[in-house]
Amino acid sequence: MPDLEPWREGNAGLPGVWSFAAGTPGPHLVLVALMHGNEIAGAHVLTAWLRDRMRPLRGRLSFVFANLDAFARFDPADPTASRFLDEDMNRVWSAELLDDGGRGGGRPSSELRRARALRRVFDTADVVLDMHSMLWPSDPLILSGPTERGARLALAVGLPPLVVADEGHAVGRRLIDYARFADPRGTATALLVEAGQHWEPETVDTAAACARRLLRLLGVAAAPGGTEQAPRAARPRFARVTHAVAAASGAFTFLREFRGGEVIAQRNTLIALDGEEEIRTPYDDCLLVMPSPRAMRGHTAVRLARFAEAPPAAGPGGPAGGRA
CATH class of the missing domain: 3.40.630.10 (Zn peptidases)
Incomplete structure (x- = not known):
């Protein structure tokens, strides 16, 4: 604590x-x-x-x-x-x-x-x-x-x-x-x-x-203790959410345990049931963002995202680089 x-x-x-x-x-x-x-x-x-x-x-x-x-x-x-x-x-x-x-x-x-x-x-x-x-x-x-x-x-x-x-x-x-x-x-x-x-x-x-x-x-500060000078990790992946799936019923159920960050290879794969409604992946290589197996009605159960070309990364001179 x-x-x-x-x-x-x-x-x-x-x-x-x-x-x-x-x-x-x-x-x-x-x-x-x-x-x-x-x-x-x-x-x-x-x-x-x-x-x-x-x-x-x-x-x-x-x-x-x-x-x-x-x-x-x-x-x-x-x-x-x-x-x-x-x-x-x-x-x-x-x-x-x-x-x-x-x-x-x-x-x-x-x-x-x-x-x-x-x-x-x-x-x-x-x-x-x-x-x-x-x-x-x-x-x-x-x-x-x-x-x-x-x-x-x-x-x-x-x-x-x-x-x-x-x-x-x-x-x-x-x-x-x-x-x-x-x-x-x-x-x-x-x-x-x-x-x-x-x-x-x-x-x-x-x-x-x-x-x-x-x-x-x-360029704001150097954090004490740690490895802020360590080499960068592999190039990050970028995805855009296309569907935010909210539970419409109190019976939203995933068909199996899914981990956030899991990629479902095939389009139209059945991943959940919301009452009688089927929730399927809308495209190949669909990224599951933070699936919640106990989503309450009206709350987000999972977000579905498609990998996309990443915008150019900003540097220190980019947005917010110079204001006091």
């Missing part, structure tokens, strides 16, 4: 938010942990770097422990119960919800209150890395959201070596879908790394390695 007590107060006027500025202009990079209170890998990374007094070489570097209230209820004996208190914090990042202020909809949830408070941090960010982990077996991946600049930046980071572009979830907008990051005319960029399964040591290592790559790419 990461110890957040020394870092709970923050230094930026918000609990759990730490922000440091360099004397040299550069981008504002925000690293986010605990968007879900039981996904603790990113919190291990940030607490270690705070202990090591990491500071930016240029621009601004901010650390955000997002859902502190949910994390406070984390119980190793029942670790899935503290994902959130009232609602999923990674489904509330629409202007309609954030601007409402809790009026009219009767929805003043703990997560919405916290998201509204954190909004001022993200409204000044040039680049965000939101660090997550997964309940079900899956290869690690980076979700780049809907924009080309997100895909380019994720490919430039290159770790994990699978980048998936998608449009998000029907039930609500993620942080990477927040208008500032999803506007195709904008410049600010947000990535979401799914670093591995919950509570595994390797997941912490992957989250840290991804963040180190981003720090080095932007």
Whole structure:
């Protein structure tokens, strides 16, 4: 368990938010942990770097422990119960919800209150890395959201070596879908790394390695301890989600156990039943993105993605390379 007590107060006027500025202009990079209170890998990374007094070489570097209230209820004996208190914090990042202020909809949830408070941090960010982990077996991946600049930046980071572009979830907008990051005319960029399964040591290592790559790419800082100078992995694969399959019934069932990152070779392969409806792969070499064998009605059960030609990778002089 990461110890957040020394870092709970923050230094930026918000609990759990730490922000440091360099004397040299550069981008504002925000690293986010605990968007879900039981996904603790990113919190291990940030607490270690705070202990090591990491500071930016240029621009601004901010650390955000997002859902502190949910994390406070984390119980190793029942670790899935503290994902959130009232609602999923990674489904509330629409202007309609954030601007409402809790009026009219009767929805003043703990997560919405916290998201509204954190909004001022993200409204000044040039680049965000939101660090997550997964309940079900899956290869690690980076979700780049809907924009080309997100895909380019994720490919430039290159770790994990699978980048998936998608449009998000029907039930609500993620942080990477927040208008500032999803506007195709904008410049600010947000990535979401799914670093591995919950509570595994390797997941912490992957989250840290991804963040180190981003720090080095932007020239913001050199992360203490680690191998940010290590050779790059093999060229990352890039895929675009074409179908987000939401459970229409309470009886969504996969025909067998599927692992996230698995590729189904043949088109029209039956992979699941949603009540009486058959779910089949729409094309050859169909990538299964984070299949959830216990998807609730209305929630995403699996995303189907097609491998595509990767956009040219961005470098330090690309998007978000120069803002203070």
